[in-house]
Amino acid sequence: MPSILLAADSPLGHVLDHGHVWSEMQWVGEFGLSIHMVMLFVSAITLLAAMALAAGRIATGPESIGNQRYVTKGRIAQIIEVLVIGLRDQMIEPILGEKNTRRWLPFLLSLFFFILVINLYGLVPLQDLQDVFGLYSHTASGEKLFWLGGTSTANINVTLALAFCAFLAIQIHSFRELGVIGWLDHLTCGLFKSSKIVYPVIPVVFAVELAGVFIKPVALAIRLFANMMGGHILLATVIMLPTLMGLQGGAWLGVTFATGAFAIALTFLELFVAFLQAFVFMFLTAVFLSLMSHEEHEHEDHAAEEVHEELAHAHAH
Amino acid sequence: MLATLVLAAADADPMKPQLGLALTALVVFGIAFGALAFFVWPKITKGLDDRNEKILGEIKAAEDARAQAKQALAEYEQSLAEAREQANRTIAEARAEAQRVGDELKAANERELAERMARAKADIEAAKKAAVADIHANATELASAIAGRILQREINAADQARLVEESIRELESAGA
Numbered sequence: 001m002p003s004i005l006l007a008a009d010s011p012l013g014h015v016l017d018h019g020h021v022w023s024e025m026q027w028v029g030e031f032g033l034s035i036h037m038v039m040l041f042v043s044a045i046t047l048l049a050a051m052a053l054a055a056g057r058i059a060t061g062p063e064s065i066g067n068q069r070y071v072t073k074g075r076i077a078q079i080i081e082v083l084v085i086g087l088r089d090q091m092i093e094p095i096l097g098e099k100n101t102r103r104w105l106p107f108l109l110s111l112f113f114f115i116l117v118i119n120l121y122g123l124v125p126l127q128d129l130q131d132v133f134g135l136y137s138h139t140a141s142g143e144k145l146f147w148l149g150g151t152s153t154a155n156i157n158v159t160l161a162l163a164f165c166a167f168l169a170i171q172i173h174s175f176r177e178l179g180v181i182g183w184l185d186h187l188t189c190g191l192f193k194s195s196k197i198v199y200p201v202i203p204v205v206f207a208v209e210l211a212g213v214f215i216k217p218v219a220l221a222i223r224l225f226a227n228m229m230g231g232h233i234l235l236a237t238v239i240m241l242p243t244l245m246g247l248q249g250g251a252w253l254g255v256t257f258a259t260g261a262f263a264i265a266l267t268f269l270e271l272f273v274a275f276l277q278a279f280v281f282m283f284l285t286a287v288f289l290s291l292m293s294h295e296e297h298e299h300e301d302h303a304a305e306e307v308h309e310e311l312a313h314a315h316a317h
Numbered sequence: 318m319l320a321t322l323v324l325a326a327a328d329a330d331p332m333k334p335q336l337g338l339a340l341t342a343l344v345v346f347g348i349a350f351g352a353l354a355f356f357v358w359p360k361i362t363k364g365l366d367d368r369n370e371k372i373l374g375e376i377k378a379a380e381d382a383r384a385q386a387k388q389a390l391a392e393y394e395q396s397l398a399e400a401r402e403q404a405n406r407t408i409a410e411a412r413a414e415a416q417r418v419g420d421e422l423k424a425a426n427e428r429e430l431a432e433r434m435a436r437a438k439a440d441i442e443a444a445k446k447a448a449v450a451d452i453h454a455n456a457t458e459l460a461s462a463i464a465g466r467i468l469q470r471e472i473n474a475a476d477q478a479r480l481v482e483e484s485i486r487e488l489e490s491a492g493a
Contacts, residue, residue, distance in 0.1 A: 016331060017338065032337040040342055044349040048357075055357040059364040070368040084361060106358040110350040152342070157335045161342035165350075229331060 011236035011244075014127075015154050015229050021137050021145045035127075036152040043117045043152065051113065054080040084109060091283055095290045100173075104289055107169055112282035115153055115162065119228060119274035122151025123267065153277075154228035156221065163221035166285040170217070174292030186292065187213070216288055220281055227277045231270045239263045457488045 017036040057077035061069030072081050092108060093101045126149030130136050137145045152158045174183055187209040191198050237244070242255040461484055465477070 012331065017333075017335065032335070034335070034338060036335075037338055037341045040338075040345045044345045047349055048352055051353055051357040055360040055364075059360045060367040067371075070371050072364075081361075081365070085365065105362070106354040107350065109358065110346075110353045113353075114346055114349055155335070155338065156332055157339040158342040161339045162346060164343065165346060 011233050011240055014236040015151070015232045017150070017155055018143065019139060019145050021147050023145060024137065024139065035146060035148070035150045036155050036158060038148065039118065039121055039150050039152045040158065042148060043114070043121055046121070047113055047117045050076055050080065050117075053077060080113075083112075087112065087279075087282070091279075092286050096286055097290075097293070100289065100293055104169070104173070104286070108282050108286055111162065111166065111285060112278050115224065115281055116275060116278035118151065118153045118158075119278055120271075121149075122154060122228060122232065123270055123274060125149070151228050151232055153224055154232055156225045159221040159225040160218070162224070162281070163217040166220055166281075166288070167214070167217035169285065170288045170292060171213075173289050177293045183292075216284075220284055224277050224281050227273055231266075231273050235263055235266050235270060238266060453488065453491060457484060460484075 017034045020033045020035050020038050023033050053074070054077040057074050058072050058081050063069065072078050087109065088101065088105060092105060096104060127146045128149070130146045130149065131144065135147065139145060153162075174186070178186055184206075185192065188202050188206050189209070191202050191205060238259050241259045242252045245255070247255055461481065464480075468477075468480075
């Protein structure tokens with residue numbers, strides 16, 4: 001008995017990228033149009049529409065409406081505003097400092113919301129609905145081709161592309177903040193300034209740090225990809241469990257109810273993961289940016305200066 | 318068992334490189350980021366900052382107004398205290414003035430009274446003297462008349478003339 005809840009033959013097949021309905025068209029097929037590509041476009045359009053709406057609502061209104069012009073109206077705009085304020089004031093600014101927050105906030109928030117929209121689209125069972133209503137076509141080999149659906153962030157190619165953007169941002173930031181000398185100093189952990197005994201260690205440290213420069217974004221990509229793919233495989237496996245176990249009749253129905261209930265609970269978990277992984281990707285990018293700035297050292301220096309001043313005052317009195 | 322089922326059913330590789338998809342992701346994110354960075358984030362940031370400034374500005378204005386009110390109250394209270402002190406001083410001055418005028422009046426009255434009494438005493442004295450003189454005159458007359466009558470037969474005319482003379486002299490010395 002096939003699973004009516006899932007538009008795929010296997011849990012993994014449900015998560016992987018497939019062709020699009022238009023893939024059968026000649027020039028589109030040669031280009032290699034896939035459902036994940038389509039979802040990228042759909043997500044971007046959704047994101048821009050939602051953000052344009054929110055921006056209009058959050059921005060200060062005309063003076064004619066008095067103090068009401070400072071009030072954000074509408075649920076979507078308010079949710080976006082809360083996310084923006086929370087991420088900026090509670091997460092990004094404490095680690096990046098005020099100056100760098102102003103510079104990198106647009107990039108970090110774009111990254112967060114872009115990933116979030118793709119993750120959330122992945123939770124909408126678009127392919128499965130099309131499967132139920134028969135809105136699909138077949139390839140020559142019998143593979144189903146849908147119009148919409150799927151999680152683009154469960155594709156390593158997409159997450160690597162996003163991680164490449166983060167990598168570029170981190171490198172641009174570090175060279176602008178530190179310069180080439182500062183960058184080298186950073187990558188040797190400042191060992192050139194210490195005694196000559198440690199000089200032999202420097203090549204090893206540099207090699208490890210240089211590897212880290214590339215490993216950090218790759219880890220970002222794999223983390224997001226693995227979380228999204230893992231969650232969706234788990235969800236698909238639970239939903240398909242009765243079918244995979246070859247159950248029949250009443251047993252199939254009973255287990256389907258049980259696994260269906262579990263799948264609903266898991267969907268809430270996935271909803272959380274969708275937000276969490278978007279946040280983690282953005283937040284770690286911010287952390288890597290902050291590691292490549294002077295900011296934190298300046299703060300330490302300020303604190304030390306203040307203590308010294310206070311001590312001087314205390315002695316003077 | 319499930320794992321084998323999951324993987325066996327999939328002929329596709331989850332790590333399959335799709336350069337086209339990766340480039341699409343780059344371009345789509347790039348465009349989305351560009352659009353957001355250019356049109357959306359400045360608007361949102363400015364809106365939030367405006368509201369923040371408005372709220373902070375209002376709080377500051379309220380604090381300023383409260384400080385001003387406090388200062389005005391202090392000034393008012395100070396001027397009130399000054400006015401009260403001024404009034405007290407004026408009342409004390411008026412009281413002292415009244416006292417002084419009263420004292421003066423009293424003194425003047427007493428002086429006048431004393432003068433009048435002195436004048437009255439002098440008048441009484443003068444009247445007394447006049448009365449005494451009258452009495453002397455009448456008494457002399459009377460005495461001489463009585464004495465004349467008593468002495469008519471025993472005193473001759475020469476004696477009588479001498480006695481009258483003596484009486485007059487006596488009277489004159491007494492009257493002087």
